[in-house]
Amino acid sequence: MDTEAIVRTFVEYFEERDHRRISGSTLLPAPGDSVLFTTSGMHPLTPHLEGRPHPLGRRLVNVQRCLRTTDLEEVGDATHLTAFEMLGTWSLGDYEGPQSLDWGYRLLTEGLGVDPGLLHATVYGGDDQVGPDTASLQVWQNHGVPVELTVEDNWWSNGPVGPCGPDSEIFLWSGGTPPTSTPTHDDRWVEVWNHVMMRYRRLEDGSLVPLPQRNIDTGLGLERLASLLQGKSSVFESDVFEPWRRLVPALWPLDEVSLRVVYDHLRSAIVVVGDGVRPAATGQGYVLRRLVRRLLTVVWQDDSSRTLGDLPHELVSHTLDHFRQEGEPSEVHRMLLEEEDRFRRLLERGRQVLARPRFQGPLKDEDFHYLHDTHGLPHDLVISLRSQ
Known part of the structure; x- marks a missing residue:
């Protein structure tokens, strides 16, 4: 299945379930936004996740181009890209996490032909503010998918303050052997789809307050999924x-x-x-x-x-x-x-x-400041030139 067929299958699957396709925005966030680029499919939808009605309704699906510079040093491995496309779905105060996960499982296994035996899920295990996500755990147990409980790895936020919530991540086995271990212990488990139960807003003091509505925000990396479905060892293949x-x-x-x-x-x-x-x-x-x-x-x-x-x-x-x-x-x-x-x-x-x-001789901080401010030579470039 080529990439365009994956996109078509994904979008049509959710359109059949009353989701309206929205146009993906550019990489450039709205004026006044603190981030330089759109880093996820949910970014342009933040006002609607916080309660503003969307003109196309409560169920949405799209394909969003994204850019992340946080992983620049990782580029060159099998899975990381700077610019990529994210397949996304949203429930804006409509259905809850179990429905989203059930649809996700059925799309992967029935619509895209993934062997259920190659799937593993992770679920939020709870902390002193929010209890364990037992509803998601039950979904995966009903489908016979092995589950690993974590805390930090299954809590999603867009920064130190703002919308956040527990998530359940779906992993696909990329090894050439039968699956072993769990996602946190074997990197041959590749994360492909994250389902976020976005229910809270984190305040400056670290406390959580409920959002006006309980949302679902999912994101599936297109290039990563395509490489796995095509049996390739890296996204670049x-x-x-x-x-x-x-x-x-x-x-x-x-x-x-x-x-x-x-x-x-x-x-x-x-x-x-x-x-x-x-x-x-x-x-x-x-x-x-x-x-x-x-x-x-x-x-x-x-x-x-x-x-x-x-x-x-x-x-x-x-x-x-x-x-x-x-x-x-x-x-x-x-x-x-x-x-x-x-x-x-x-x-x-x-x-x-x-x-x-x-x-x-050895360069001091003031040397680096001088080279940058006077000659326009950034720190990393100076280091590179000195090593030649």
Whole structure:
């Protein structure tokens, strides 16, 4: 089952259960939001989770593009991506957790053909503020799915304050042997779908108060699920990355982990530009700049003459089309090349500055501040140049 078929099956399944499909928003949150990018499918729906009526009703389904920079250092492994798509469903004060989990189980096993014996669930075990989630536990026991109780791993929040609640996570076995152990003890159990019972608001003092309505918020990582359903060992081997695997290795011969970083960062940079962000020294533009510079550092590790100018336009067009963006591929390509040129010039200036006698010994905090404030050399770039 290819990625588009997975999306179609998911959306139609919930539409048949009276969910209305809503359009996924861009990566850019609403003005005044404290986060730089949309990090989950629920983010644009926060006002409705807090009680504002949604014009399409209480049951919703969508496909939302997301970007997370918290896992940048993990990119290169089998499951982490910076830009990705999240399949989501919501009950805004309508049905409760057991119904959501039952539908989730049936979609995975009946609609998508997952072997029930390859599933494992985790459920909130309770603490001194909120008791154990016995309703979710009962659902999984009724379906014969093994369950692990946790506390911190099964409590979802969007930050230190705000909407939150217990969750139940569904894991799929990715090992080549019969399933063993539990999700917290064996990373071959891969989390694919999180069902959050979003019932509370956490206040500044750490206390919890009930939200105006009891919500369900679920999120299923599309690329991760696709790779597992397609029997692949990593998200980068799924059909979504087929053009990247076909074109990039011949252009830039790199080891597997480096190729994954290049696929991810370049694809993510294209998506960010496609949503209207331009390279800058702060904010969203700096995230874009950081992605481009990280991928160029990898591309240039064996040959500094390599350039994004050689990047096939097919990859830019494929990414924009997949994420349903209307940007002009040639304009996105041009912007990436401009940032590459800017980075080359910065590297040359950095080498000249760091060659000065005052920077030959160990660098102090004031040296790093001076290099950043006077010469525009970020801390990580200075460290990289010093190690060359």
